[in-house]
Amino acid sequence: MSKLVHWEIPSTDIEKSKEFYSRLFGWKTSQWSPDYALFEYDGGGGGIALTETVPGPCIEVYIEVDDIPAALGKVVELGGKTVTEKKEIGGGMGFLARFTDPCGVLVGLWSKG
Numbered sequence: 001m002s003k004l005v006h007w008e009i010p011s012t013d014i015e016k017s018k019e020f021y022s023r024l025f026g027w028k029t030s031q032w033s034p035d036y037a038l039f040e041y042d043g044g045g046g047g048i049a050l051t052e053t054v055p056g057p058c059i060e061v062y063i064e065v066d067d068i069p070a071a072l073g074k075v076v077e078l079g080g081k082t083v084t085e086k087k088e089i090g091g092g093m094g095f096l097a098r099f100t101d102p103c104g105v106l107v108g109l110w111s112k113g
Contacts, residue, residue, distance in 0.1 A: 007046040007061060009039075010054050012103045017048045020078050020101050024071070025063065054104045062108035068097045071109050075099045086111075 011017035014037050018029040027039040035050035065071040068086040076082060083106065084098040097109045 004044070009046065009048045009101075009105055009107075010051045010103070011048050011105070012051060012054060014048055014050050016079075016102050017105075020080065021048075023078055024074055024080075057106040060098075060106065060108050062096065062110040065109050065111055068095055068109050068111050072097055072099060075101075078102070 009017060009021070014031075014035070018031075018037050018039070021027050021039060022029050025041065027041045027045075029037050029039045029048070031037050032047070037048040039045055039048060072082050072085070079102040081100050082097070083100055084096070086095050086097045086109075088095055094110055094112045098106060099109070100106055
């Protein structure tokens with residue numbers, strides 16, 4: 001079976017994005033080149049790619065958190081914006097929310113409760 005091995009976040013300001021995701025989720029970041037940074041977390045990782053503009057979302061990514069309201073509070077504290085407050089998915093599938101990071105990238109949050 002295939003598995004996700006790497007994913008990228010577009011950014012108009014790599015330093016701002018590195019700080020935002022590091023502080024929000026505790027990801028470790030490192031600069032790969034002037035226009036690309038790497039991030040890693042337990043079990044995976046990806047990259048932050050410099051772009052002039054953030055494209056509209058074409059794939060939604062959801063990151064698991066223990067407490068969606070607390071995570072959204074931290075998003076706002078770090079300069080992001082809440083797009084969708086916590087809501088039940090239905091069918092026992094848990095809860096979701098969405099936010100944009102300081103560069104306008106749409107990211108989803110997921111929790112069991």
